[in-house]
Amino acid sequence: MAGEKILIVEDEVKIARFVELELQHEGYIVDKAVDGRDGLEKALNENFDLIILDVMLPSLNGMEVLRRLRQNSEVPVIMLTAKDEIMDKVMGLDIGADDYITKPFAIEELLARIRVTFKHKRVTPDKSGIIEIGKLKLNVSKYLTTYDDEVVELTKTEFDLLKYLMVNKNIVLSRENILEKVWGYDYTGDTNVVDVYIRYLRSKIDDRFNHKFIYTVRGVGYQLKDE
Numbered sequence: 001m002a003g004e005k006i007l008i009v010e011d012e013v014k015i016a017r018f019v020e021l022e023l024q025h026e027g028y029i030v031d032k033a034v035d036g037r038d039g040l041e042k043a044l045n046e047n048f049d050l051i052i053l054d055v056m057l058p059s060l061n062g063m064e065v066l067r068r069l070r071q072n073s074e075v076p077v078i079m080l081t082a083k084d085e086i087m088d089k090v091m092g093l094d095i096g097a098d099d100y101i102t103k104p105f106a107i108e109e110l111l112a113r114i115r116v117t118f119k120h121k122r123v124t125p126d127k128s129g130i131i132e133i134g135k136l137k138l139n140v141s142k143y144l145t146t147y148d149d150e151v152v153e154l155t156k157t158e159f160d161l162l163k164y165l166m167v168n169k170n171i172v173l174s175r176e177n178i179l180e181k182v183w184g185y186d187y188t189g190d191t192n193v194v195d196v197y198i199r200y201l202r203s204k205i206d207d208r209f210n211h212k213f214i215y216t217v218r219g220v221g222y223q224l225k226d227e
Contacts (some may be wrong), residue, residue, distance in 0.1 A: 004049040004118060005029040009039030009065065010080065011057050015103075015151050019052065022107050025113075029183065036060025038205035043069050050117060055081035055092070063095060070096035070156065076117045078110075093183065096156040131166050131227050136205065136213065138163055154204065159180070161197050162205075165214065174221040198222055206215075 006028050010016040020030045031041035036057040037069045043051055055062035066077055079092045089100045099113050129141040135148040143159055145152040154162065161182050175194045198214060206212050215223045
């Protein structure tokens, strides 16, 4: 595990220093930024394996930092905030956050989420950067989805969900498993969020192109079939 480089973008000096020390103790290489603009500049011009990004930042808030970062980079991001509103979480995840943790938090939980994020990053099974099933194609490096060479506009969460389904084609995946692998955090509500995003994908792909990819397995979850 040790050796990964992590950027902490946090304006509360005591919190940033505490997290920095704990991460260094775990063997990570750590850099810090105290405002959004500095954090964005570091994130875009240096190579990091993970960014811990606070939402409430001076000069440029965390959501805007993430939005701009995702135009050029897919580095994993864990959002860190004092807000505990579901819509804030949904917004951050839709913009492109990989995980979301609310202050105050136990450092053990943050460390666990970091480990999970790195684990997901390492096991993505795609050497060429392209995943194809029939006419459906994902270009992982460019976050581009096409069907018969026609572009399909997906949010990052929709893309990640589709990628997970395609990588595990013909395997029945439970809602709980999908939540863990795609959202990467312990969802406190029910698993309805998975059903909502499955509907989004079906609308944009299955219904639009009149080709059924995603099947419901009653009482279990979903399966993307390669037929």
